[in-house]
Amino acid sequence: MTDELTPRQVAEALGVTPRTVQRWIATGRLSATRVGGRQRVSRSSLTAVAEADAAAAIHGARRIGTLLIANRGEVVGRVARTARELGMRTVGVQAPDDPPPRGVDAAVHVLSYLDGDALIDAARAAGADAVHPGYGFLAEDPAFAEAVDRAGLIWVGPPAKAMAAMADKGAARRQAAALRIPVVPGYDGDRQDDPILAAEAARIGYPLLLKPRAGGGGKGIHIVASPAELSDAIEAARREAGRAFADDRLLLERYLAAPRHVEIQVLFDRHGHGIHLGERDCSAQRRNQKIAEESPALSVSPAQRTQMGAAALDLARSVGYEGAGTVEFLVTDDAFYFLEMNTRLQVEHPVTEAVTGRDLVADQLSVAQGAPLPLTQDAVRINGHAIEVRLYAEDPDAGFLPATGRLLAVHWPNGPGIRVDTGIALGDAVTDRYDPMLAKLIAWGDTRAKALTRLRAALQSTLILGVRTNLRFLRRLLAREVFANGEVRTDTIGSEEWPEPAPGDGELQTAARALLAQGPYGEGPWGGGWRSNAPSAVRLRIGDREERVELGPAAAVEPPPAIAVEAGVAYVDVDGQSEEVRLAMPASVEEAVRHAATAEGRASLVAPMPGRVIAVRAVEGQPVSQHTALVLIEAMKMEHAVATPIAGRVSRVLVREGQQVQRGDLLAEVSA
Incomplete structure (x- = not known):
C-alpha cells in the first residue's frame, strides 16, 4: 500500500469533499507534496487530521453549521x-x-x-x-x-475569564510584572483621586502618559508634559474613557521618546498548546492609532524576537488563553516593555497570514470547535515580507480628523501579492457614527523591497471620490526615506512636515468645465458639448480659498483627472485626495457678516468636523483668553476642542450640549 494518497483518496478516507481537502492543504491543516506536478498527501498527515477530529470529539466539541x-x-x-x-x-x-x-x-x-x-x-x-x-x-x-x-x-474567542484578566490594563501590567516581563514604569493602582494621581505623576516624572485602564484603540491617551497640564488632562482623559469604555479609571506611564510598537501574534487551542506566529511592527501611527503595519519587524533583533515571543506565550498561558490574540510591546534600542494584550483578532492580522501562510480566522473557528492546533512552534516559518496600510475617511490637512461624504467613485487595485479587505461599495454613505476605516491594502513579496514596490503601485491604482481620505498621505508616507529604510517610530508622523499639494491648472479646468456643464452652459452630462456663450473665466472655491480659472475652447488635460459631480460640487482626484471644488457664488449675507466681523476683530468658531457637541464652556458675555477651548465636539469616540484664536468676550453661543453639527457650522463668536 502506497504511503502517498491523492486528494480524492483522502476525501474518501475522511468522508469529506475533495474541495475540503484542497482547502485543508491550502490552510496547512494537511501537509502535501508535489509528485510529477500532482499533489500527494502522506498517510501520516492523514492520521494526524483524523486524530485531531477524534480529540475534538472526545473533548465535547460542537460543530459550527x-x-x-x-x-x-x-x-x-x-x-x-x-x-x-x-x-x-x-x-x-x-x-x-x-x-x-x-x-x-x-x-x-x-x-x-x-x-x-x-x-x-x-x-x-x-x-x-x-x-x-x-x-x-x-x-x-x-x-x-x-x-x-x-x-x-x-x-x-478566548474564555471570558482570560478576557477579563487582560481587559483591565492595570491588572494586565501587574500580571506581566509577576511573570518578570518588563513593564514601563508607571502607576496602575486602584486609588484614583486627583492627589494620588498627582503624587504618582511626580514620582514617575514628566513627560508621562495618561491612559484609560479599559478599552484600547489609542483612544483617550494624553501626553502630559508638565505638572501644570495634569489637572486638565485628567479631566479630559476621564471623560473620554467614561464615554468610550464606561470606565473612567486611568493609569499613568512614563513617556518613552520615539519607541517602536511591536506586537506578537499568539494562537492557543483548548488543550493547553500554544504557539506564536512572529511579530508585526505597528510603529507608523497618528493620534496614537496605527495606519501601517508590517511583518517581520526590521527593528527586532533575533534575541528580542525570542524573548518577546516567550514573554507573549507565558502571559497568554498564565490566564488560560484560547484562540488568536496579540501581545503588544514598546521597543527601544536596548529593551522592550509590555504594553497590553488584545484578546481578539487584530485589524492587521493579514500581514501575519501573508508571511506564515495561515488563515487566522480558520484557526479561530477550529479552536472554537475544540480541535487541537495542527502545528508546533518549530514548524512555524516566516516566508517573505508583508506590509499593510489602512485607508481612512479622514483629512490629513486637519489633523487627521474624520471625514464624511458619499462614495461617488471607488476603484481597488489587484495584481500579484496584493490583497484588499473592505466593506464599502460605490454609493455608500460614510458617516460620523462609526470608525472611519474604509479598507486595508496588503502587499506581500519575497523581500521587503518587493512588497513595498507592490504596495506603492497598489496605492497609485486606488481611487476614492466623494469623501476625503488619507490615500494621498499614505502614498507620501511610503515614498519617504524613513519608511523605505524601516526607521519609522511612533512619533515619526507627528514630528515630520507633510505639506499637501493644491489642485493644479489641469484639475481646476476639468472641475470648472464639469460644474458648468451641470448649469446653463452645458447640455446634460459633462462632455456633452461646450456652448459659445460659456464664460471665459470662472472663480472656483477650493476649501477656504478662491481661485480664478481661465477657460477657452476645451483642451485636453493629460492625464485626465478622475472626477465626479454631485449637488453642485466637483470631486476631483488630486494625487489620491478627493478635493471638493465649487463655483464661487456671491457670499450669503450671513457669510459676508461673518467675514467682515473677523476682519474687525471678532472670531467665529466653526466645527472642524461633523459630530456631537459634548460640552459648551462658552457663556455669552464671559471674558476669555486666547486659545481657550470653548466647545468640545466628539466624533467616532474622539474628542476635539474648538478654541478661540483671540482674547476677548463671548458675544454669541449658537450650540448646546448634545447637538449634532456639521463641518463648518458656526458654534460661537468672540469679540475683541
Whole structure:
C-alpha cells in the first residue's frame, strides 16, 4: 500500500469533499507534496487530521453549521469568506442607516452593534450555532462572551475569564510584572483621586502618559508634559474613557521618546498548546492609532524576537488563553516593555497570514470547535515580507480628523501579492457614527523591497471620490526615506512636515468645465458639448480659498483627472485626495457678516468636523483668553476642542450640549 494518497483518496478516507481537502492543504491543516506536478498527501498527515477530529470529539466539541458575525464593515466579509470556505452558513447584522453587511448569506436587523442581548437574539433567530465578534464593538467585552456561552452558543474567542484578566490594563501590567516581563514604569493602582494621581505623576516624572485602564484603540491617551497640564488632562482623559469604555479609571506611564510598537501574534487551542506566529511592527501611527503595519519587524533583533515571543506565550498561558490574540510591546534600542494584550483578532492580522501562510480566522473557528492546533512552534516559518496600510475617511490637512461624504467613485487595485479587505461599495454613505476605516491594502513579496514596490503601485491604482481620505498621505508616507529604510517610530508622523499639494491648472479646468456643464452652459452630462456663450473665466472655491480659472475652447488635460459631480460640487482626484471644488457664488449675507466681523476683530468658531457637541464652556458675555477651548465636539469616540484664536468676550453661543453639527457650522463668536 502506497504511503502517498491523492486528494480524492483522502476525501474518501475522511468522508469529506475533495474541495475540503484542497482547502485543508491550502490552510496547512494537511501537509502535501508535489509528485510529477500532482499533489500527494502522506498517510501520516492523514492520521494526524483524523486524530485531531477524534480529540475534538472526545473533548465535547460542537460543530459550527451557522455563524453569526456580530460586527460591521470589512471584518464581516473577511470572517464570512473563511467560514463559507469551511462550509458554514454565515449571518450578519445591520443597524439602522448602515449599509447591509457584504459577503454573508443572510442578515438580521439590530438597533445597535453594542446591544449584546439583541445580538444574541439575532443569533437565535438566524439559527446560529456560534458568534464571531470581529474586532471593535463587543469583541473584547467579557460580559458579552459570558452571555453568548450562557445562551448555549459557541463563542469564537478566548474564555471570558482570560478576557477579563487582560481587559483591565492595570491588572494586565501587574500580571506581566509577576511573570518578570518588563513593564514601563508607571502607576496602575486602584486609588484614583486627583492627589494620588498627582503624587504618582511626580514620582514617575514628566513627560508621562495618561491612559484609560479599559478599552484600547489609542483612544483617550494624553501626553502630559508638565505638572501644570495634569489637572486638565485628567479631566479630559476621564471623560473620554467614561464615554468610550464606561470606565473612567486611568493609569499613568512614563513617556518613552520615539519607541517602536511591536506586537506578537499568539494562537492557543483548548488543550493547553500554544504557539506564536512572529511579530508585526505597528510603529507608523497618528493620534496614537496605527495606519501601517508590517511583518517581520526590521527593528527586532533575533534575541528580542525570542524573548518577546516567550514573554507573549507565558502571559497568554498564565490566564488560560484560547484562540488568536496579540501581545503588544514598546521597543527601544536596548529593551522592550509590555504594553497590553488584545484578546481578539487584530485589524492587521493579514500581514501575519501573508508571511506564515495561515488563515487566522480558520484557526479561530477550529479552536472554537475544540480541535487541537495542527502545528508546533518549530514548524512555524516566516516566508517573505508583508506590509499593510489602512485607508481612512479622514483629512490629513486637519489633523487627521474624520471625514464624511458619499462614495461617488471607488476603484481597488489587484495584481500579484496584493490583497484588499473592505466593506464599502460605490454609493455608500460614510458617516460620523462609526470608525472611519474604509479598507486595508496588503502587499506581500519575497523581500521587503518587493512588497513595498507592490504596495506603492497598489496605492497609485486606488481611487476614492466623494469623501476625503488619507490615500494621498499614505502614498507620501511610503515614498519617504524613513519608511523605505524601516526607521519609522511612533512619533515619526507627528514630528515630520507633510505639506499637501493644491489642485493644479489641469484639475481646476476639468472641475470648472464639469460644474458648468451641470448649469446653463452645458447640455446634460459633462462632455456633452461646450456652448459659445460659456464664460471665459470662472472663480472656483477650493476649501477656504478662491481661485480664478481661465477657460477657452476645451483642451485636453493629460492625464485626465478622475472626477465626479454631485449637488453642485466637483470631486476631483488630486494625487489620491478627493478635493471638493465649487463655483464661487456671491457670499450669503450671513457669510459676508461673518467675514467682515473677523476682519474687525471678532472670531467665529466653526466645527472642524461633523459630530456631537459634548460640552459648551462658552457663556455669552464671559471674558476669555486666547486659545481657550470653548466647545468640545466628539466624533467616532474622539474628542476635539474648538478654541478661540483671540482674547476677548463671548458675544454669541449658537450650540448646546448634545447637538449634532456639521463641518463648518458656526458654534460661537468672540469679540475683541
